[in-house]
Amino acid sequence: MMPTDIQTILAGYGSCVAAVSGGVDSLLLAVVAHRTLGRGAILVHASSPAVPAGDAARLRRTARDEGFAVREVDAGEMRDPRYLQNPVDRCYHCKSHLYAALAGIARDAGAAAIISGTNRDDLSDYRPGLVAAREAGVRHPFVEAGMDKAAIRAMARSMGLCFADIPASPCLGSRIHTGTAITPQRLAAVDAAERLIRERCGLTLARCRIDGDAARVEVAPEILHDPGMRAGLEAAVAEIGRLFADRFPFLATVDLDPRGYARGRAFVGKP
DSSP states (O other): OOOHHHHHHHHHHSSEEEEOOSSHHHHHHHHHHHHHHGGGEEEEEEOOTTSOHHHHHHHHHHHHHHTOOEEEEOOOGGGOHHHHTOOTTHHHHHHHHHHHHHHHHHHHHTOSEEEOOOOGGGGGSOOHHHHHHHHHTOBOHHHHTTOOHHHHHHHHHHTTOTTTTOOOOOOGGGGBOTTSOOOHHHHHHHHHHHHHHHHHHOOSOOEEEEETTEEEEEOOHHHHTOHHHHHHHHHHHHHHHHHHHHHOTTOOEEEEOTTOOOTTTTOOOOO
16 A cells, blocks of 8 residues: 555656655665556666665665566766765765666656655755756655655554665765775775674664764664673674785774764865
């Protein structure tokens, strides 16, 4: 069962190309677009070192379960020096490449709209990618339906979708401090560290931030105050240090951040 508003909005497009990253917003958009438009919804995933491996795997599982095809593209941001320099508007350059790739697919297929999983909560934050979306004429069905993140999770839950309560999963580039260059190796180090923390400690929320040659692991503050959990975390961080020494020697240190997790800590210089 799906709320009528979002179905009506998608049906009104007639056909679309949807950007699907593998997070809860874009996964729900993919499911609803497919169920509403069938083959009229072309679902596109940008393959990139900046996408967490778990997100791509979750998307493929959902596609298999729902019976839709996913077209994977290389949007090309990893060849753009403006993106790789990691300026404060890094996301603008990334999304500009993504939407250019989707526009080409839409033209070839005769699709009427390019759509994204942006929701109302995103509009109150500094998101340079929304500028790129506006320039490309991207539509945001959840915004048009007046839906925020809580409404999206509630809708996914009501539909019995297994990803309804997964934690937020921004791109791995968001873990690299503004001004520290984006490289495939740094992105791989972040992904490896976060997967290790989740697997060893059973956590759903973990971040590895990189600033120059230093890395810091962030988890929920309350976990740091649990002696048993903290001991396990410290052991996992030590294991990350050994992993980095072997695979990512450009990272000189890795520590557990005593402040705990805070959203957007790597983002420096926001207007």
